[in-house]
Amino acid sequence: MQQLSWRDSAVREALSHIKQHKPFCYGLTNYIAANLSANVLLAVGAGPAIGAVFDWQKVFGSHASAVWVNAACLMSNTAGEVRQAAQAAHHAGVPWVLDPVAVGAGAVEYDRVVQGLLEFRPTAIRGNASELIALAGGEGGGQGVETTLASQEALPTIQAFSRRLGCITAVSGPTDYITDGDRTIFVEGGDARLTQVTGAGCSLGGLIAAFLSTSADPLTAVAAAHVVYAQASERASSARGTGSFAVSFLDHLSLLDPHEA
Amino acid sequence: MQQLSWRDSAVREALSHIKQHKPFCYGLTNYIAANLSANVLLAVGAGPAIGAVFDWQKVFGSHASAVWVNAACLMSNTAGEVRQAAQAAHHAGVPWVLDPVAVGAGAVEYDRVVQGLLEFRPTAIRGNASELIALAGGEGGGQGVETTLASQEALPTIQAFSRRLGCITAVSGPTDYITDGDRTIFVEGGDARLTQVTGAGCSLGGLIAAFLSTSADPLTAVAAAHVVYAQASERASSARGTGSFAVSFLDHLSLLDPHEA
Amino acid sequence: MQQLSWRDSAVREALSHIKQHKPFCYGLTNYIAANLSANVLLAVGAGPAIGAVFDWQKVFGSHASAVWVNAACLMSNTAGEVRQAAQAAHHAGVPWVLDPVAVGAGAVEYDRVVQGLLEFRPTAIRGNASELIALAGGEGGGQGVETTLASQEALPTIQAFSRRLGCITAVSGPTDYITDGDRTIFVEGGDARLTQVTGAGCSLGGLIAAFLSTSADPLTAVAAAHVVYAQASERASSARGTGSFAVSFLDHLSLLDPHEA
Numbered sequence: 001m002q003q004l005s006w007r008d009s010a011v012r013e014a015l016s017h018i019k020q021h022k023p024f025c026y027g028l029t030n031y032i033a034a035n036l037s038a039n040v041l042l043a044v045g046a047g048p049a050i051g052a053v054f055d056w057q058k059v060f061g062s063h064a065s066a067v068w069v070n071a072a073c074l075m076s077n078t079a080g081e082v083r084q085a086a087q088a089a090h091h092a093g094v095p096w097v098l099d100p101v102a103v104g105a106g107a108v109e110y111d112r113v114v115q116g117l118l119e120f121r122p123t124a125i126r127g128n129a130s131e132l133i134a135l136a137g138g139e140g141g142g143q144g145v146e147t148t149l150a151s152q153e154a155l156p157t158i159q160a161f162s163r164r165l166g167c168i169t170a171v172s173g174p175t176d177y178i179t180d181g182d183r184t185i186f187v188e189g190g191d192a193r194l195t196q197v198t199g200a201g202c203s204l205g206g207l208i209a210a211f212l213s214t215s216a217d218p219l220t221a222v223a224a225a226h227v228v229y230a231q232a233s234e235r236a237s238s239a240r241g242t243g244s245f246a247v248s249f250l251d252h253l254s255l256l257d258p259h260e261a
Numbered sequence: 262m263q264q265l266s267w268r269d270s271a272v273r274e275a276l277s278h279i280k281q282h283k284p285f286c287y288g289l290t291n292y293i294a295a296n297l298s299a300n301v302l303l304a305v306g307a308g309p310a311i312g313a314v315f316d317w318q319k320v321f322g323s324h325a326s327a328v329w330v331n332a333a334c335l336m337s338n339t340a341g342e343v344r345q346a347a348q349a350a351h352h353a354g355v356p357w358v359l360d361p362v363a364v365g366a367g368a369v370e371y372d373r374v375v376q377g378l379l380e381f382r383p384t385a386i387r388g389n390a391s392e393l394i395a396l397a398g399g400e401g402g403g404q405g406v407e408t409t410l411a412s413q414e415a416l417p418t419i420q421a422f423s424r425r426l427g428c429i430t431a432v433s434g435p436t437d438y439i440t441d442g443d444r445t446i447f448v449e450g451g452d453a454r455l456t457q458v459t460g461a462g463c464s465l466g467g468l469i470a471a472f473l474s475t476s477a478d479p480l481t482a483v484a485a486a487h488v489v490y491a492q493a494s495e496r497a498s499s500a501r502g503t504g505s506f507a508v509s510f511l512d513h514l515s516l517l518d519p520h521e522a
Numbered sequence: 523m524q525q526l527s528w529r530d531s532a533v534r535e536a537l538s539h540i541k542q543h544k545p546f547c548y549g550l551t552n553y554i555a556a557n558l559s560a561n562v563l564l565a566v567g568a569g570p571a572i573g574a575v576f577d578w579q580k581v582f583g584s585h586a587s588a589v590w591v592n593a594a595c596l597m598s599n600t601a602g603e604v605r606q607a608a609q610a611a612h613h614a615g616v617p618w619v620l621d622p623v624a625v626g627a628g629a630v631e632y633d634r635v636v637q638g639l640l641e642f643r644p645t646a647i648r649g650n651a652s653e654l655i656a657l658a659g660g661e662g663g664g665q666g667v668e669t670t671l672a673s674q675e676a677l678p679t680i681q682a683f684s685r686r687l688g689c690i691t692a693v694s695g696p697t698d699y700i701t702d703g704d705r706t707i708f709v710e711g712g713d714a715r716l717t718q719v720t721g722a723g724c725s726l727g728g729l730i731a732a733f734l735s736t737s738a739d740p741l742t743a744v745a746a747a748h749v750v751y752a753q754a755s756e757r758a759s760s761a762r763g764t765g766s767f768a769v770s771f772l773d774h775l776s777l778l779d780p781h782e783a
Contacts, residue, residue: 024666031292031337031553031598032299032311038554038720043764048720049624049666050554051597054631056624060666063628075312076292076337076553076598102310102317106324109315144285144310144321196515198299198309241512242304251763254718292553292598293560293572336573337553337598363571363578367585370576405546405571405582457776459560459570502773503565 001184004223006231014224016258017214019045023065025209028052028085030072030101033199036246037070040203043254044228046210052081061088065213067096068205069122071103071114072145079113086120095212098122099205102145104134123212124168124222126205129154132171136161151175159184168222170208172201176230178223185223190230191237197246204229232256262445265484267492275472275485277519280306284326284474288467289313289346291333291362294460297507298331301464304515305489307471313342322349326474328357329466330383332364332375333406340374347381356473359383360466363406365395384473385429385483387466390415393432397422412436420445429483431469433462437491439484446484451491452498458507465490493517523706526745528753536733536746538780541567545587545735549728550574550607552594552623555721558768559592562725565776566750568732574603583610587735589618590727591644593625593636594667601635608642617734620644621727624667626656645734646690646744648727651676654693658683673697681706690744692730694723698752700745707745712752713759719768726751754778 004011024047029037034050041048049060052073061067067089073082089096100114115135127135128147136157151173158169163181170178176187194200208225215221236248265272285308290298295311302309310321313334322328328350334343350357361375376396388396389408397418412434419430424442431439437448455461469486476482497509526533546569551559556572563570571582574595583589589611595604611618622636637657647654650669658679673695680691685703692700698709716722730747737743758770 024668026666030312032295034554035296035557035720039718039764039768042718042720047666047668049627051552051594053594053596053629054635055629056597056632059629060627064666072312072314074314075317105310105321107314107316107320110317113315144287144308144325146285146308196300196303198296198303239512240516241509242300242515243508243511246300246511247508247765247769248763250765250768251761254764255762291573293556296557333573333575335575336578366571366582368575368577368581371578374576405548405569405586407546407569457561457564459557459564500773501777502770503561503776504769504772507561507772508769 001186004185004187004227006227010220011224011227012258014211014215014221015044015228015256018210019258021214022047023210023213025066025068025206025213026060026064027068027206027209028057028073028077028082029070029202030075033070033202036199037203037206039250040253041206041210043250044207044210048206052077052085057081057085058088061085062092062094064094066209067094068099068209069096069117070099070101070202070205072101074110074113083117086117090120095123095209095218097205097209097212098125099202100125100127100131100135101202103131105144118165122167123218124170124208126170126172126208128172128201132169133157151177168219170222170226172204176226178219178226180219183219185219187223187226187230189234191233193242193245194233194249196242197249228256262447265446265448265488267488271481272485272488273519275476275482276305276489276517278475279471280519282475283308284471285310286327286329286467286470286474287321287325288329288470289318289334289338289343290331290463291336294331294463297460298464298467300511301514302467302471304511305468305471309467313338313346318342318346319349322346323353323355325355327470328355329360329470330357330378331360331362331463331466333362335371335374343378347378351381356384356470356479358466358470358473359386360463361386361388361392361396362463364392366405379426383428384479385431385469387431387433387469389433389462393430394418412438429480431483431487433465437487439480439487441480444480446480448484448487448491450495452494454503454506455494455510457503458510489517523708526707526709526749528749532742533746533749534780536737536743537566537750537778539736540732541780543736544569545732547588547590547728547731547735548582548586549590549731550579550595550599550604551592551724552597555592555724558721559725559728561772562775563728563732565772566729566732570728574599574607579603579607580610583607584614584616586616588731589616590621590731591618591639592621592623592724592727594623596632596635605639608639612642617645617740619727619731619734620647621724622647622649622653622657623724625653627666640687644689645740646692646730648692648694648730650694650723654691655679673699690741692744692748694726698748700741700748702741705741707741709745709748709752711756713755715764715767716755716771718764719771750778
């Protein structure tokens, strides 16, 4: 298993690419996380648009450089709208990210609709251990949007799942694991207070999309997004409380310099 | 009339309880306040989930440790969805909080739907003086989401209203009053700039839910949530403008130590 | 062409008016920008309410001191609801602002609905160069919500457009231009990082509404809102990253003193 960190040139090159190309990233996400998600993308230099409106999901879903779908967008989008965005990205060959937030927490009808999105072959799937085990057909046993399992507990499951679906799967935790089924990368560091900032996990889905849009190596791209997240949150760790931690996290995300020594 | 303050051990024990048990709190709220509401709950150690999606309102409404319904969630939820959440909580014996935001401001159809939620017997109702007087059947005369009355003007009305409905009613203002009709607690302090942070009142509804989830004495629990809010906003009072006040308020909420001397 | 700046007494008097009269401003906007928009209005002393709920758009649309409609509100509002708000304001003689965000980015059906709102004669229209050129019937060629043109490139178009529609049009950029077709005002300054704060442009639509509500000279009112925005963002320019810039911007907005020397 390979480790990726901020010292690796692949990470810095990926970030540099985003700053240079300012990829247009289109997302469907829930309204709790929408503001932070857009600010995360703007902080690294990407150009986000969020939301389903009439023909946006078809037009933006197929013309964006990358797309992300946070399943809890279903709190203000119809299943049809969400499927349109995923389908548009899939058909146009646009990389897209699925975040199956809260899957496996007991809401059967919701879980069924999220499962149905796998039909459109997400390039990458991200979530916590409970969500990903549930999505893969196991008993994840999450509570609402929180995981009850550690990230490494999901590793064998998501490796098999990635091989079966031909996608990249990334599980967040104190150590993040990113796998395509054959190769697995792990990312360490970060700050646990990121879990006390609502929408931080959801926003990572958007950031993964931005990294996927500019990279020839999707596995490294997904891992690089996790490295950048961990690095920015680590640099924010001197913040006193959860409010200023969130502000400082965004600051450091915007200040991360791909060319620093 | 009894006063409750940060010096009272009942308040600190209630906060300590939340940090220990991390109650899962489920809310329906408007998308203006959703982000702050979740961050307020995370700051004290609770685990929030927000939004109506397919069967979430039935499943989470009955399985959560507590539920809160901010009536302005109707801007993205149907009346049916909101009623499902309230009904699920009521039938499962889960304590739930109603925030009748903007009731009495002239929108008759909206007011009627909010009134209809009383059928599901909220454990506690919170709002400003205009809203609560209007909900109780009087002329509150609010302007949009702002009150035109002082909190003490609502006191006789909400005491009678609480007795009639068998619920706790809490009115926010420079002095907050929390009553079950027989006993009334008042809470002082805070910082007026909290009214310049959008969603701060709405988020208090979520915090009340968290306190209700862990307490055997609901009246004290609701009052304790007000004390914690006042205490955090007071500690944030050195902030220069409204932007950093909001950040500092969240910081102090997350830093409040139940065991401090 | 006239310049307006923070040194002009007309700007300070307009801001002073808002602080004194606390106008109730009603808005329909997208859920990404809703929180910031409300906080921007609260920071200068206005009283915002946001969202379409049953009869809110009719009641608040006609009773507010001013109304703003950000077209991307269509991501959670129906076309009918948005038209109700615009129509209510128009019929009641309430000044209202249209922000045609993302028009001209390729979503034909969305663009058609936004065009349809011109029927209700907005008092003022604000946007970036791509959006305004597209709204006026030209080829704006925006990418999602970003402009691909400089503000001065839109000037001849929006001058003709304002004359034709009898409205004020304001285009944002490093230099802002505000015109009624005959007179044109320009506003300089600000900080480019404002474009890295999601919803900052959308929130300016709300602020314009607040200024329109208290002024006898609508052109100056719209320009004054731009001056106040530029001034607050300039004072925030010592912020390190995009997160603290947003916080500092709100701080300075709330601290701007109409009576300072």
